Amino acid sequence: MTEAIMLFRGDGIVTEMLYPEFEAVLDNVVSMPEWADQQARAAYVVINPRLQIRSVVLFYLDFDETGTADAGWNVPLRQLVEKAEYGPDLGGGPVRLVCHSQSPIPWLNMHLWDPDLAPGHNHLHMIRDAVQRNQLRLLADTGEAPASPATLELDKLQVVAEEAWQLPAEIERKEEQERQAAEREAAQRKKAAQLIKQQRLRIRTLEAEHDRALASLRQQAARQQAASQEKIRQLERDLQASLEQNRVLQEQISQLGSIGEDARRELESLAVKEQNQVVLLKAQFEQELQSHKKLLAASQRQQQQLLQQQHDARLAELQDELHQVRAQHEAASREFKAAIQAARGILQRLDDAGVSLVTMQPGAGHITIQVDEVDEFLKSPAAYAARYCMVSAEEYNTWLRHYENPVCEAHITVTGEKCGLPLERKTHPGRFTPGISNRCSRHKELL
Numbered sequence: 001m002t003e004a005i006m007l008f009r010g011d012g013i014v015t016e017m018l019y020p021e022f023e024a025v026l027d028n029v030v031s032m033p034e035w036a037d038q039q040a041r042a043a044y045v046v047i048n049p050r051l052q053i054r055s056v057v058l059f060y061l062d063f064d065e066t067g068t069a070d071a072g073w074n075v076p077l078r079q080l081v082e083k084a085e086y087g088p089d090l091g092g093g094p095v096r097l098v099c100h101s102q103s104p105i106p107w108l109n110m111h112l113w114d115p116d117l118a119p120g121h122n123h124l125h126m127i128r129d130a131v132q133r134n135q136l137r138l139l140a141d142t143g144e145a146p147a148s149p150a151t152l153e154l155d156k157l158q159v160v161a162e163e164a165w166q167l168p169a170e171i172e173r174k175e176e177q178e179r180q181a182a183e184r185e186a187a188q189r190k191k192a193a194q195l196i197k198q199q200r201l202r203i204r205t206l207e208a209e210h211d212r213a214l215a216s217l218r219q220q221a222a223r224q225q226a227a228s229q230e231k232i233r234q235l236e237r238d239l240q241a242s243l244e245q246n247r248v249l250q251e252q253i254s255q256l257g258s259i260g261e262d263a264r265r266e267l268e269s270l271a272v273k274e275q276n277q278v279v280l281l282k283a284q285f286e287q288e289l290q291s292h293k294k295l296l297a298a299s300q301r302q303q304q305q306l307l308q309q310q311h312d313a314r315l316a317e318l319q320d321e322l323h324q325v326r327a328q329h330e331a332a333s334r335e336f337k338a339a340i341q342a343a344r345g346i347l348q349r350l351d352d353a354g355v356s357l358v359t360m361q362p363g364a365g366h367i368t369i370q371v372d373e374v375d376e377f378l379k380s381p382a383a384y385a386a387r388y389c390m391v392s393a394e395e396y397n398t399w400l401r402h403y404e405n406p407v408c409e410a411h412i413t414v415t416g417e418k419c420g421l422p423l424e425r426k427t428h429p430g431r432f433t434p435g436i437s438n439r440c441s442r443h444k445e446l447l
Helices: 019-026 077-083 106-111 123-133 168-352 371-379 381-388 393-404
Strands: 002-009 012-018 039-047 053-062 085-089 094-098 357-361 365-369
Touching: 002 019, 002 123, 012 019, 012 123, 039 077, 039 123, 053 077, 053 123, 077 094, 085 168, 094 168, 168 371, 357 371, 357 381, 365 371, 365 381, 371 381, 381 393
Parallel strands: 053 094
Antiparallel strands: 002 012, 002 039, 039 053, 085 094, 357 365
């Protein structure tokens, strides 16, 4: 027999090793960094020389942060196999199976796990297929099992009557039919027994899962009941406080009822007094209002006269300043025109001498400026470059923003925040289309 260990991850087997290698892992001679800080589902498998499974133990194995096996792990795998019950047939007869729902030592259940027996995800079938692949390079006996010779019990032979004699061929045929019928019946019984064992194992697995789920639901219900009881007690305390507060308010209202009549009479007398005072104050206010209107009219006339005088003086000053500004403007205009004539003369001489004015503008490259176009260029270099690129100034400015920062300019929020996704830079204004070249693929569809 050969002992092997298989480690599961997800829905498949990822690691296979012989038992001596597993002992080296347990003794911390070999670490497994790929299992660092994880709990592995493992299977201890006993394999016969014909690569048939005889025993399986499904257990957990913990690893620390460095991939070293838990030093306190101590599951007696071989002792469990010796006391294990039989499980399903994996090709070599019923196997001894130890799992969470079928353990000969109950206190070890917490270290064991149940297999999934669903079609397509059967863990036992995965183990059987892994053994058949023989990635562990085990020496297998592929010969036919020797057939046991048939022995005759001579003392049980009897001679039948002559009329019951049959030919040997007919006797062999009947014996073969009886043997085949017996084999079919035995195979059906064996298959039925295996199905019953598998269903019992499945039932125990489902019962264990049901017990765990029921325990979890009971704990949750207990917590909810405790929270509800605490809430009820809090509501009762709040109710008692509200009743006490209501009683105090009723006492205060009864006390205020006796005081209210005296207060009403005092308020009525005060109201009469205040009404008389209001009449007197209204008469005084009417007198003061009339006098105030007269003073206001006189003040307005004086203010208008003063403003008219200030306006005339200021108008005279502004007229003098306007004459001075006009004279200065005319002098500056004459000087500017003379400077322009001089500059044009210099530019004309440079042009006659073969000197060209060249500017570098984005999208247009190097542009040679004619002498008669210098004023146009100085007024707006961007408009001059746009005309050179055969686009409008607005389109050129829009492309220039894209060229300097090629990102999606679509507004994605109410506050005006832009998408900002990087885009491919269009190097020429003629190949730039507003609303498409400066939009990402998602916001182009929104246009």
